[in-house]
Amino acid sequence: MDMKHAFLKEPLLHFLFLGGLIFLADALLASDRKEQIFVDQSSIDYLVKQQERLSLRTYSDEDIEQLIAAYIEDEILYREAYKRGLNQGDTRMRRNMILKLRGLMIAKVKEPSEAQLKDFYQNNLERYTGPEQFQVDHVYFKDESSVSTGLLDELNQGADFRSLSESYFQTYGQSSINSPRSELASLFGEQASRYIVETDSDHWMGPFSSAQGIHFVKRSGITPPKVAAFEQVAPYLPMDWQAAEARKLIDAELDSVRENYSIVVERTQ
Known part of the structure; x- marks a missing residue:
């Protein structure tokens, strides 16, 4: 018997060979055992429509990808929180479980030094830049x-709009208000808000309908964004710094468990 045939008859070789096949099969089938996170086009459309309505702008492809990534992140955190039993005694389960898991991360973050806070402020000035403010004159019914017929012409001819408007609790009785873009839709409805944001005119426009009633609006000015001084935001900086540090821990946690999930994003557009 030559050495080759003797070697092939060794039981240990058979065991190792069989073990290798089992390991290979396990590796090939591992992806089938992963939990699947499926994001279809209808879900994407819903998320985008919801955010566009709130922000009064059209989302770019990059914005949509970030929205999908945030949804997937929340879904992973939710499932991981469930596995850790954070749903016990919780009636608002999904959102609260995600918040609980994020809270566990934040609890691991230490208090920052003043030097760290100053560095954080300088490196994140966009966080502390107030949004542009729209000055809006408003008549409500x-x-x-x-x-009344011809009201729009009367307004553009200089009629006292303050005496024409009915009481509108959302503007606290004011006919002229300053508002950031994010609050316009809740005050005036989507149609009027888009006009306020997009117009180059200083004329009155309307009527615009909303769930609250009828609106006539005129954009009387815009105040550009302004960076708040360090002293103004100092009380909030520790919390923001800790949230940023917790974000790093959450990212590390996501990286460690993401391979346990099979993520499928189905975009048809």
């Missing part, structure tokens, strides 16, 4: 029956 509860319904169309209260709107």
Whole structure:
């Protein structure tokens, strides 16, 4: 018997060979055992529509990718929180479980020094830049029956708009207000808000309908964004710094468990 045939008859070789096959099969089938996170086009459309309505702008492909990534991140955190039993005694389960897991990360972060806070402020000035403010003159009616014929012409000819408007609790009785873009839709409805943001005109426009009633609006000015001084935001910096540090821990946690999930994003557009 030559050495080759003797070697092939060794039981240890058979055992190792069989073990190798099992290991290979296990590796090939591992992806099938991963939990699947499936994001289809209808889900993406819903997320985008919801955010565009709030932000009063059209989302770019990059914005949409970030929105999908945030959704996937939350889904992973939710499932990991469930595995750790953070759902016990929780009636608002999904959101609270995600918040609990994030809270566990934040609890690991130590108090920052003043030097760290100053560095954080300088490196994140965009966080502490107030949004542009839109100055809006506003005439409001509860319904169309209260709107007189030719009102728009009267307003553009200089009629006292303050005496024409009905009481509107959302502006606290003010007919001229300053508002960031993010609050315009809740005050004036989507149609009027888009006009306020996009117009180059200083004329009155309307009527615009919203769930609250009828609106006539005129954009009277815009205050550009302004960076707050360090002293103004100092009380909030420790919390922001800790949140940023917790973000690093969350990213590390996500990296360590993400391989346990099979993520499928199905975009048809």
